[in-house]
Amino acid sequence: MPIDDRQPSRIWDESSIHDIQEKARLGRYRIRAFSTSRALPTLEDLTFIPSGLTRVPLEGYRETCSTEITLGGRFAGKPLKLKTPITIAGMSYGALSRNAKEALGLGASAAGTSTCTGDGGMHPTDREYSQTLVYQCLPSRYGFNPHDVMRADAIEIVVGQGAKPGTGGLLLGQKVSPEIAGMRDLPDGVDQRSPCRHPDWMGPEDLAIKIEELREATDWQKPIYVKLGAARVYEDVKLAAKAGADCVVVDGMEGGTAASPDVLLDHTGIPTLAAICEAARALEDMGLTGEVQLIACGGIKSGVDAAKALALGADAVAIGTAAIIALNCNAPLWLEDYEAMGTRAGACHHCHTGRCPVGVATQDPELVKRLNVQEAAERVENFLHAMTLEMQIMARACGKSHVGNLDRDDLRALTLESALVTGIPLAGMRQPLVPQHVASLMGAL
C-alpha cells in the first residue's frame, strides 16, 4: 500500500496518539464529563408511522392529548402526580452549582414535573425550589438522613448510572468546596471517589429488605424507585421489581456525568434504545407492565425521543444532560474561557475541572454568578414545555389521546441494527426481523 507522508495511520490515528500521550503524562486513566462519544444505535433510528386510513389522527394543534402521569402507585400511599412524563434526572449539588440546582427546581416545578437531589444530600433549597422532589439513596449516603427522607416526595435507590454502571461517582477536589465537603462529611478539597456498593445491603434479597425499611420509615407513603445503569437490564429489572420497587429507572450508556474515567463512558453498558426494550420485556414477562413503572433515561434529547421511549414501553423519561444544556451548558458565551480549557462552546465536556464558563457545573463563586437563576429556570420550563408539545404532536399524529397510549405498533425501524435491537419491524416490513431473516440476509451478502 503506498504511503502518504501527510496521512495519519488508520490504526494509530491522531486521537489514539493523543490518548496515549495524555495517559503517559497523567499516570492514570483519563477523566472527563458529559457522556459517551461513541456512535450508538439510538431512538433517532426509529420513526413514527402516523395515522392514515387504518387509524384516525387527532387534530394536531387542537384536540386534547393528555400528558399527566401518576408515578409510584404500586405500593405508595402518595404517588407522584406529574403534568408531564418528562422528569429531571438526579444531578448533585457539587457536580452542579447551587444556581443550576435552583433553576432546575424552579423550572421543573413550573412545568409540573419532578426533580431529583442527586448525590450529596438534600440542600434546603432543593426542597424549597422543587415542588416534587425525588431523594436519592446512593451507595455513598453522603448527607443522607431520615429527616430528609420524610421531607422527600419519593426515594430513588441508586444501584448504578448509565454513564458508568458498576462504578461510583467522582467529584474532583476542585469542586469539593467547604460547603460541599460539609454536606458530605468529607475533608475540603478531597478527590471524592464514591463507593459503588451500598454499605448495608448486597444483593436483591437484601434490597427487598432495604426497600421495606424505607417504606416502614415513611409509613408506606412515598414511592420508591430503583435506578439501574443499563447492563444486564432484563435480569436487573426483574430483580428490582421482585424486590418491591414502585418504579424502575433504567439509565442507558448515553447517560451523562460530571466526571468519570473515560473508559467507563465509552466501554460499559448498553444503549438506551436496547435498555428500554429489555426492561419493558422483563416487566411484561412478569405480568407487571404498568404496575411497576419504567422510567427511561440516557441521552434523551427531545420530545420525539421521549415519545419513542414511551412507545417502546417506558412510562416516563428523565433528562439530565438535556436539562443542563437548557440551563446554558455549552452556550456560546464567555468564549475565551472555553478556549482556555482547550475546548469550545458546543464541544465542552469539562465539568470535572470545575471551570464551567457558564456557571452550571462549577463551585467557583464568580463563575456561578454567570448563571441567572430566574432566566435559567425559564429556559428549563420552556424546554420541558417544548418537549411535551413535541410528544403531543407525535401522539396526536398516531391517533392517541394520551401520550402514554403510544405503543410499538406506532414505530418502524430505519436501520437494520435498530430493527434487531428493538424487535420493531424495519421500515417497509410488517413483521419484526427474526434470526432466520438475519441468516438469510447474511447469506445474501
Added chain:
Amino acid sequence: MGAGLTSFDCNTHTTREINSWLRQHSDASVLGETLSVVLLNPDSRHNLGVGLVKPLKILIEGPVGYYCAGLCDGIEVEIAGGAGWGLAENLMGGKVVLHGSAGSAAGATMRGGLVVIHGDAGARCGVAMKGGTLLVTGDVGVMSSFMMQKGALIIGGDADHALGDSLYEGKIYLRGEAASLGADARIAELNANDVAFLSGTFLQAGVDFSPDDFKKVESARRLYNFDTKEKEIWKQAL
C-alpha cells in the same frame, strides 16, 4: 427486663403495625418525658423500630433482623439478643445497645449517637460512618470501617483483614490485633484527646476497658487526591 412497661407482642402483628405503634408512642413523647415501651417476641424480624425521629425508649426482648433502629434520631434502644445486618444504620443521635452479636454493616453510615455491641460484629461494621461512636466489645469482621469519614469505631477484640480501608477522618481504636490494615490505614499513638474520649465513652457505655490497652488506626491521607507519584497505592486502592 421491661416489667411493668407498655408492651407489644410482635408475634401477632405485622411489621407495619409494630412500627406504627412505636411511632405513635414516639410522637406522644414530649421533651423531658420520654416514653418507654417493650417489644416482645421480635423473633429476628427485620426493620423493627425504623424511621423514629422523636424520643422513645424501646426495650426489645429477643433477637432482631436487618436494620433494627435504622434511620432514627434521638431514640434509646436496648436489645436482648443478636441482630442482623445494618443495626442502627444511619443513626443520627441517641443510643442503641445490643446484648449479643451483630451481622454485617452494624452502624453503617451512622452520623451521630452511640451504638454499643456487647459481642462481635460482622463484616464492614462502621462502614462509611459519618459521625457518632460504635463500640464493639468483641471482634469485628473484614473491611470494618471501610471509607469511614468521621466518628469513632472502638474494637474491644481483634479485627479481620483490611481494617480501616480508605479511611477519611474517622478514628479506629483497637484493643487486640488486626489481621491486616486496609489501603492507606496506619497505626498511630493515642494522644490526650484520644484517652479522654475513650475514658468518657467507656463510662457512658458501662464497659470495663482501659484506654492504655488501645492503639489508634487513622488515615495516612495518601488517597485524598490523585498523585502520579503514588502509582502503587492507586493500583491497590479501591
